[in-house]
Amino acid sequence: GNAVPDAGAALKRLLARDRLAFAMEAHNPLAARIVGNAGFDVVWASGFSISTALGKRDRNEVSSTQLIDVLQGMREVTDTPILVDADTGFGDFNNFRLLVRRLSVMGVGGACIEDKTFPKLNSFVNGRQVLIDAEEFCGKIRAAKDSQLSNDFCIVARTEALVVGAGMHEALERAERYRLAGADAILIHSKEKTADQVLEFALHWAGRTPLIAVPTTYSETPCELFEASGFGLVIWANHMIRASVAAMSEVCNQVSSQRSVQGISNKIVAMEEVFDLFDYAEVTAAERRYCPNG
């Protein structure tokens, strides 16, 4: 049998450890497979990266149905727990709880929701970055916790208070309200060049829930610092899509300018590597078992 492991329970265990866990972004099933094979603890289904892979902007241009299609495909090719970037929940409490019901039966481990208004805009873009009323956000968390269809599904509450410049006090106060509303973990986001802000937050937070950091702008920080400050999970939020843009652009530009594929074999994988990645040998063996003329 191929019983599906409880991704929510696995995610909760990872978050609760003293040791830091690592998530890598994936934006489609291929990336999810590679992330899982590389041994990451968690697949981060990044809103930015999934939007980019679909040729859309990280401003809720991708619908929740499109997101679910991508997640379904990821779910089928990896058992690594998936944490979904649910942006601002695709609407109000009702839209978010309907999404959480669907995600929790799909075997996704958890959903992260951030406290900005719909449509959200990527945190690193200068533009309309508006915090939602904290009480309304707490209602979204409570609605999600009341609606999840698997016990251990994780709701991660992400505060953007530091990103919009509302200050440390506001960030801590919001996080505490989100904890009381039922959030299983807090994601503290920052766009500073150093980790000082999030490390200070962690010091004040003092382990009230598991904490998650996204070191995109402060990527040089040694991860031991996050671990020592009580973070449970670090998310590399966009590195797979950025790697693929770099690799595809390089190969594409070279082939275009030299009008030939000569000299690119060291920049691309052999077909056999793709066959192995998706276990073509398995279907050949299955033909012998299930197919009359196999």
Ligand code: SPV
């Ligand atoms: C994402 O990966 O979509 C995130 C993280 O939300 S960030 O883009 O760093 O805000």
Ligand code: MG
């Ligand atoms: Mg996002």
